[in-house]
Amino acid sequence: LVYFFFLQAEDGIRDSVASRGLGDVYKRQEYALPADLKSKDGYISFIKSLPAIDDSEVFGINKMVNAAGGVTDSSEMLNSLQILTQETLAGIVKAEEKEIAAKAKQLATDIPNGFDVDECFKKYPYNQKECMNTVLIQELTKYNTLLGIAKKSLGDLQNAIKGNVIMTAEIEEVGESIRKNVVPRHWSNNAYLSTKPLTSWVQDLRARIKFFQEWIDKGTPADYWISAFFYPQSFLTGILQNYARKNNLPIDSLAAEYSILPDSADASKPRPEASFIYGLFIEGAKWDKETQKLTEIDSKYQFLPMPSFLIKPTERKTIVIRANTYDCPVYKTTQRKGEMLSNGQSSNFILSIPLSVGDDLPSKHWIKRGVAMFSQLADQLAQISSSNFMQKKKKKKKKVLCVD
Numbered sequence: 001l002v003y004f005f006f007l008q009a010e011d012g013i014r015d016s017v018a019s020r021g022l023g024d025v026y027k028r029q030e031y032a033l034p035a036d037l038k039s040k041d042g043y044i045s046f047i048k049s050l051p052a053i054d055d056s057e058v059f060g061i062n063k064m065v066n067a068a069g070g071v072t073d074s075s076e077m078l079n080s081l082q083i084l085t086q087e088t089l090a091g092i093v094k095a096e097e098k099e100i101a102a103k104a105k106q107l108a109t110d111i112p113n114g115f116d117v118d119e120c121f122k123k124y125p126y127n128q129k130e131c132m133n134t135v136l137i138q139e140l141t142k143y144n145t146l147l148g149i150a151k152k153s154l155g156d157l158q159n160a161i162k163g164n165v166i167m168t169a170e171i172e173e174v175g176e177s178i179r180k181n182v183v184p185r186h187w188s189n190n191a192y193l194s195t196k197p198l199t200s201w202v203q204d205l206r207a208r209i210k211f212f213q214e215w216i217d218k219g220t221p222a223d224y225w226i227s228a229f230f231y232p233q234s235f236l237t238g239i240l241q242n243y244a245r246k247n248n249l250p251i252d253s254l255a256a257e258y259s260i261l262p263d264s265a266d267a268s269k270p271r272p273e274a275s276f277i278y279g280l281f282i283e284g285a286k287w288d289k290e291t292q293k294l295t296e297i298d299s300k301y302q303f304l305p306m307p308s309f310l311i312k313p314t315e316r317k318t319i320v321i322r323a324n325t326y327d328c329p330v331y332k333t334t335q336r337k338g339e340m341l342s343n344g345q346s347s348n349f350i351l352s353i354p355l356s357v358g359d360d361l362p363s364k365h366w367i368k369r370g371v372a373m374f375s376q377l378a379d380q381l382a383q384i385s386s387s388n389f390m391q392k393k394k395k396k397k398k399k400v401l402c403v404d
Contacts (some may be wrong), residue, residue: 111206131245199331226350260308326366328354353373
């Protein structure tokens, strides 16, 4: 069986060397192709000579995956230790009860109040030719539900610790979650998908609320923070629906064209019926602003921010299929997995955006790299990328000072 699979893999290995630019990796002795490709003993001998831990580049993956994997393994181990030493809130000493009560009080202060949806509806009423009004009201309603649940559970927890109300299982779970710095299950069941710890989750929630409050106060924005939406798909559909109704076209005849403007382009130039989105991160590659193509990412980074995308509704029959593009999947979180919702959409996958690639690094290269974009990062992964980015900036700055 081993002999059979290695025969099947032989062509794939040779193709990887040519397409991925991994010749240097495979030239190393431990990854050299077996000298004896004809006998079973030759393949078995080759298998035994392979290193116990493979280099990530052998699989076409960025080296930072090793660091990210280590962080993930460490987090899972620490979470497992927490479960082993888990205590119920009723058994926590008074000092811990006071600490949890203080944290609950601070969280109740940090979490913003809900929106006045009725007043907002007066300012942004239902309009067939402005679907963004409907999208806004739907988002505000979802956030109000989440904020109301969070505020109420925090108040109940504080009262339960004081002995004013009964300590139910749900209230106890909220206290345990605060102690462990994780988002309470009752909150996450009514929230957007996220992998952040509680403190960062609250900061992210505040940023989202601020985005929508500015929308209410200042009018429909020119640039949309795609990460702020409960349902980004509804927002993207709204862009197409606006165009369809203004031009009396069936929405099924339209598709969105995504492009990244070069630095030389005037971003302030009016673009009727087009919208900008920002807030995406890319893993396993980076966007070259000069060539306007995907290129290899520095081995020190796993994630990098992407430039803003221009979304332009276009009739399908007029769209010219671009050659040399990679359909890059976009997810909400780095888990790259989700559940099928009642509307047939994934809870995590958003859409695919075609990105230009070069002849030397075609689409299949980036498929093997596992390149994808995300609307938010887990804290640990964001810290890895940001710390490396800041170190690089400091080195560049130091180098310039030396030259001067």
